[in-house]
Amino acid sequence: MIDDRDRKILHLLQQNAAMPVTDLAERVSLSVSACSRRVQRLEDEGYISRRVALLDRAAAGLPTTMFVIVRTARHSAEWLEQFRAAVLEIPEIVEVHRMTGTIDYILKIVLPRVEAYDAIYKALVEKVEFFDISASVSMETLKSTTALPTNYVA
Numbered sequence: 423m424i425d426d427r428d429r430k431i432l433h434l435l436q437q438n439a440a441m442p443v444t445d446l447a448e449r450v451s452l453s454v455s456a457c458s459r460r461v462q463r464l465e466d467e468g469y470i471s472r473r474v475a476l477l478d479r480a481a482a483g484l485p486t487t488m489f490v491i492v493r494t495a496r497h498s499a500e501w502l503e504q505f506r507a508a509v510l511e512i513p514e515i516v517e518v519h520r521m522t523g524t525i526d527y528i529l530k531i532v533l534p535r536v537e538a539y540d541a542i543y544k545a546l547v548e549k550v551e552f553f554d555i556s557a558s559v560s561m562e563t564l565k566s567t568t569a570l571p572t573n574y575v576a
Contacts, residue, residue, distance in 0.1 A: 487560035
């Protein structure tokens with residue numbers, strides 16, 4: 423059973439996964455051992471799937487974001503497996519979403535500059551057949567977060 427303290431722990435760890443358990447315990451009004459047990463339970467139950475370091479994209483030399491819209495005429499399991507294998511091989515593709523409606527997939531790609539997209543495009547079309555691919559450059563990021571709202575956690 424998840425309670426408000428668990429939700430607060432999840433919220434705080436999303437802000438800083440390296441927060442010392444002593445600080446975390448103080449922020450949620452628990453003893454260190456009780457807080458540690460809760461964090462372990464949240465990990466064991468799958469609420470915390472992993473802890474990662476988030477890199478600054480500009481410092482990492484990847485300030486450019488492109489969104490690529492993909493439409494395909496093929497929807498077979500074989501095509502999907504080829505597509506999945508192709509996007510998994512390209513580290514610049516950081517997200518891929520299968521969509522409803524007239525767009526089949528949207529890819530989020532991070533790059534050092536717009537011109538680098540050409541190599542990604544060529545790598546994709548070499549491995550997979552597409553009906554249509556179109557790309558748009560993100561001019562400004564208004565919101566970007568990895569933190570999920572914790573008020574729905576049940």
